Amino acid sequence: MKKIIECVPNFSEGRDLEKIEKIVNPFRGKDNVKLLDYKRDEDHNRVVVTVVGEPDAVKEAVIEAIGVAVEVIDLRNHSGQHPRMGAVDVVPFIPIKNISMTEAVELSKEVAKIVSEKYNLPVFLYEKSASSPDRENLANIRKGEFEGMFEKIKQPQWKPDFGIAEVHPTAGVVAIGARMPLVAFNVNLNTNNIEIANKIAKNVRFIGGGLRYCKAIGVELKDRGIVQVSMNMTDYTKTALYRAFELIKIEAKRYGVSVAGSEIIGLVPMEALIDTAVYYLGIEDFSMEQILETRIME
Amino acid sequence: MKKIIECVPNFSEGRDLEKIEKIVNPFRGKDNVKLLDYKRDEDHNRVVVTVVGEPDAVKEAVIEAIGVAVEVIDLRNHSGQHPRMGAVDVVPFIPIKNISMTEAVELSKEVAKIVSEKYNLPVFLYEKSASSPDRENLANIRKGEFEGMFEKIKQPQWKPDFGIAEVHPTAGVVAIGARMPLVAFNVNLNTNNIEIANKIAKNVRFIGGGLRYCKAIGVELKDRGIVQVSMNMTDYTKTALYRAFELIKIEAKRYGVSVAGSEIIGLVPMEALIDTAVYYLGIEDFSMEQILETRIME
Structure with a gap:
């Protein structure tokens, strides 16, 4: 049975189409690698690539794409709304089929080791690959962003997991790790009162005492005159979608x-x-x- | 994109394991054909095979298996609880992926033509392949079973769609056609009163004025001391499962x-x-x- 892994690398370039095509190119025309999507955002100045395939083939393609990004992106001249600490900001590996989380973690560490050596890029392992609890959350690692990283990386508790404690002058640092698939699930409310959405979001999300694998914020949908609880379900196998939905109703x-x-x-x-x-x-x-389709896919 | 069709041929042999293996054998070890399941029932004296694959490959394998069944099954010595009119009783083709119902109907007619000529087997087209409305329902065609078919087939309205109007002496006749996937969906009730299950079944099913693509009967689950509405959902794309479920609740x-x-x-x-x-x-x-998996399967 074929193993399938997903990788969703985020690169800090959302405006220069030529550069973006160069970065995405290693994911094209390869056996056992399928480029599902890439979405660039000019305001964020960032492109998010979604690729699936056989683990070794995906690994090789990702390493190649990271090399291209390190070469073409210069963070010293980078601005955008989205926080970022590297030319390659974050590289999550997601187990999809016939592959365990342990194997995905292993794969993420192999990639981390190779890119740290090959491109002189300091790597922080995050999420399920994290070497300590304070590195699980990407936001913790990225705090200070590219500009602040030159100081931060000198602190003993922010020594990178791979590579030396020296920020790459143009490409910064990168976070690599394995995680569960995210589900972006938003529940709309029949009100235009953002306070209500915020309060509900606070109650259903993990940090507010809510569901373990749920991140949530209130969002206004101005066009429709309503608000929504916008959620990231970070492990749908443990925190089911219907549970969040029913809690929000309540x-x-x-x-x-x-x-x-x-x-x-x-x-x-x-x-x-x-x-x-x-x-x-x-x-x-x-x-x-x-499920009929799972039988056909085997 | 690969076309995938399912075929669920029913053969009138549920006891002789050697014969069953011979009949199932054409579905093994073939490129682009996958034997998903075969379930024999001794009381019914019948085996139901489930196979999926590429249309031409499935077609060839099915024709081969029909030939084997005609050879090894003698309906003159056949008895079982399940009604039957042929050694190969019924052969439904079900479009699964990247294939239309029209193509599935076409395929069923190709198979019908070939087996009628190759094995001297009269064929009735049924369901979506039917040549008239009174042939859509398999039960209508099969009424009278093997024993009654010798007379029935002489009536002008029961002239077969392929082959001459003469029942094969040992293999009878066969119904071939295309249909939607069936979903066997049963809803349990907190009562042991079979009358209630029967009444609800009558109200939700098509012939009782209920849902268009729903067949239903009441069934006792004696072990558990409850009853259920046992349904065959004959087109889930038009009669949704949740609709039948909610109607039963009501x-x-x-x-x-x-x-x-x-x-x-x-x-x-x-x-x-x-x-x-x-x-x-x-x-x-x-x-x-x-759905992530549909993107991987393409």
């Missing part, structure tokens, strides 16, 4: 507000929605093996 | 009974459950393209 009642619907942004693993259907229909003893 | 209220859960027997297309999740979460503008 919380919304406090404010006399109802749920208007929801949206999923981008890709979602099949199992996250199958699990939701199984819950609402109360299907007993259901197995993913019963 | 009907159950009349009898002061609640729904205890449900079950799905055998395989189910991913989309049938994704659609259900999208309904309950109220996801706006969802596209099957957002």
Whole structure:
């Protein structure tokens, strides 16, 4: 059975199309590597690439693309709305099929070692690959961004996991790690009161005492005159989508507000929605093996 | 993009393992053909084979297996609980991926023509391939079974679609056609009163004035002391699973009974459950393209 891993590297270039094509090019025309998507954002000055494939093939392509990005991006001249600490800002590996999280972590460390040596790039391991709890969260590592990293990296607790404690002069540093697939799941409320969305977000998210694998903020949808609880579900196998949805419904009642619907942004693993259907229909003893498509894909 | 069709031929042999293996053998070790399952039932004296693959490859394998079944099964000595009219009783083709119903109908007719000529087997086209409305329903065609077919086939309205109007002396006749995937979906009720299950089944099923693509009967689960509405959803793209489920909940209220859960027997297309999740979460503008696995399978 074929192993499939996903990689979603974020590069700090969202404006220069020629450079972007050069960076994306290593993901094209390769056996066992499939470029699913790349989305650039001019305001963020960043491009997010989504690629899937066989682990070794994806690894080689990612290493090649990192090399190109280090060469063509100069962070000394970079500005954008999105925080960034490197030409290659972050490289998450996500186990998709017939591959364990342990294997994904292993793969992330192999890539980390190689790029640190090959391109003189200090690497911080993050998420499931993190070497300590304070490095699990990318925001902690990135705090201070490229400009602040030259000082930060000298502190003993911010010694990189691979490479020497010296920021690459033009490419900065990079975070590499393995994580679960994210699901961007937003629940709309029948109100234009952003305070209500903020309060509900605070209650359902992990840091507010809510669900373990849920990040949430309140967002205004000005066009529609409503607000939403915008969530990142960071492990749908442990914090189910329907659980967040039902909790938001319950919380919304406090404010006399109802749920208007929801949206999923981008890709979602099949199992996250199958699990939701199984819950609402109360299907007993259901197995993913019963999904026709999983039998065909084997 | 690879076309994938499913075929679920039913053969009238459920006891003689040697004969069954001979019949199933053409589905093994072939390129682009995958034997997913075969389930024999001694009481029914019948084996149901599930195979998927590339249309031409599946077609060739099915024709070969039909030939074997005609050779090894003698219906003159056949008895079992399940109604049957042929050594090969029924051969449904089900479009699964990148293939239209029209193409599946076309394929079923090609197979029908070949087996009628090659094996002297009269063929009735049924379901979406039917040449008239009274041939859509398999039960209509099969009425009278093997023993009654010798007379029935002489009636002008029961002239076969392929082959001469003469029943094969040992292999009878066969129904071949294209249909949507069936979903076997059962909803359990918190009561042991079979009358209630029967009444609800009658109300939700098509022939009772209920949902267009729903067949239903009441069934007792004696071990558990409860009853269930046992359904065959014959087109989940038009009659959604959640609709049948919610209707049963509504009907159950009349009898002061609640729904205890449900079950799905055998395989189910991913989309049938994704659609259900999208309904309950109220996801706006969802596209099957957002399912990660569909992007990998392309």
